[in-house]
Amino acid sequence: MKKNILVTGGAGYIGSMLVTKLIAEKHNVTILDNFEYTKDSLNHLYFHKNFKVIEGDVRDKSLIKKLILNQNFIIPLAALVGAPLCEKNKKKAIDVNFNSILTILRNVKKDQKIIFPTSNSGYGIGEKNKYCDENSPLNPISLYGRTKADAETEILKHKNSVCYRLATVFGYSYRMRTDLLVNNFVLNAVRKKKLTIFEPHFRRNFIHVNDIVNAMIFTINNFQKLKANVFNLGLSSANISKLMLAQKIKKYVKNLKIQIVHNKKDPDQRDYFVSNKKIEKKGFKARISLEQGINEMVEIFSRSKTEIKNNY
Ligand SMILES: NC(=O)c1ccc[n+]([C@@H]2O[C@H](COP(=O)([O-])OP(=O)(O)OC[C@H]3O[C@@H](n4cnc5c(N)ncnc54)[C@H](O)[C@@H]3O)[C@@H](O)[C@H]2O)c1
Known part of the structure; x- marks a missing residue:
């Protein structure tokens, strides 16, 4: 069934691939992005009648409040991504990666659903030769890892949510990243x-960007059996x-x-x-x-x- 879906960071590496598939699946998609890197990643979608683009910042509280209304799903992808970038911009990293999530949570209604990706990068440090599952301690050492883990903790308080701890993503995207x-x-x-x-x-564990997209589509279609949970997401x-x-x-x-x-x-x-x-x-x-x-x-x-x- 057709859903209203808000994707923040929709022009990014994961976002541009996800939004393309959501439009192909005939959903109504709104993206909020400040186009930190490129606008070209969405060139193939701008003309589409089910696609709405808001150029803006996730730190803008009144904008978030307005955009959340009438959404069935919220997929917050906007972030300062990666440890080096967050180290260079500490305050901004906390505001974008963590505080903007609190803004979403303050405004979301009980029946609205959230799908949130975090990183599995806090596993395994000092845990040599261990298979990590969702119960393994997550001890992020970077500011990036901490902002994402803290955001995950807050999001899971909203019962209509699913969090994914992503493996290192690979593959081509309309907004390419070669730091991965x-x-x-x-x-x-x-x-x-x-x-x-x-x-x-x-x-390390890896996953193709299109498998992340497939997992998100699966989540939208099977939300009831997945909700209030955190899952590792990688290619076994x-x-x-x-x-x-x-x-x-x-x-x-x-x-x-x-x-x-x-x-x-x-x-x-x-x-x-x-x-x-x-x-x-x-x-x-x-x-x-x-x-x-x-x-x-x-x-x-x-x-x-x-x-x-x-x-x-
Ligand atoms: N790619 C990975 O390997 C990976 C792994 C784990 C988790 N994640 C998470 O997935 C999400 C997306 O990551 P990505 O790889 O697509 O990164 P990305 O950098 O390609 O995308 C982030 C997008 O957010 C936008 N953005 C940044 N700050 C913003 C702001 N203040 N307001 C509005 N938009 C803003 C950027 O313009 C960009 O389009 C992030 O939350 C990241 O933490 C990614």
């Missing part, structure tokens, strides 16, 4: 023919080390040199496996393989010379 591990490795592999890897045995076959990832990329990029740097620490100390069983038992399983995502990005990065404006 797989995307960054593929870009460097294609453009520099060389990958330099610190602590190659560190393991993609719990792999950085070295294994580089070797997969090498199959698609001829003459790629993989250089392993010993005796140097990666600033990102995550090393963990993540269990996605809880959401899989509810009926959603991520299916888009790392190979498919790598292949698609190799094709795009090889053909397009467009500069990519990143978060950092």
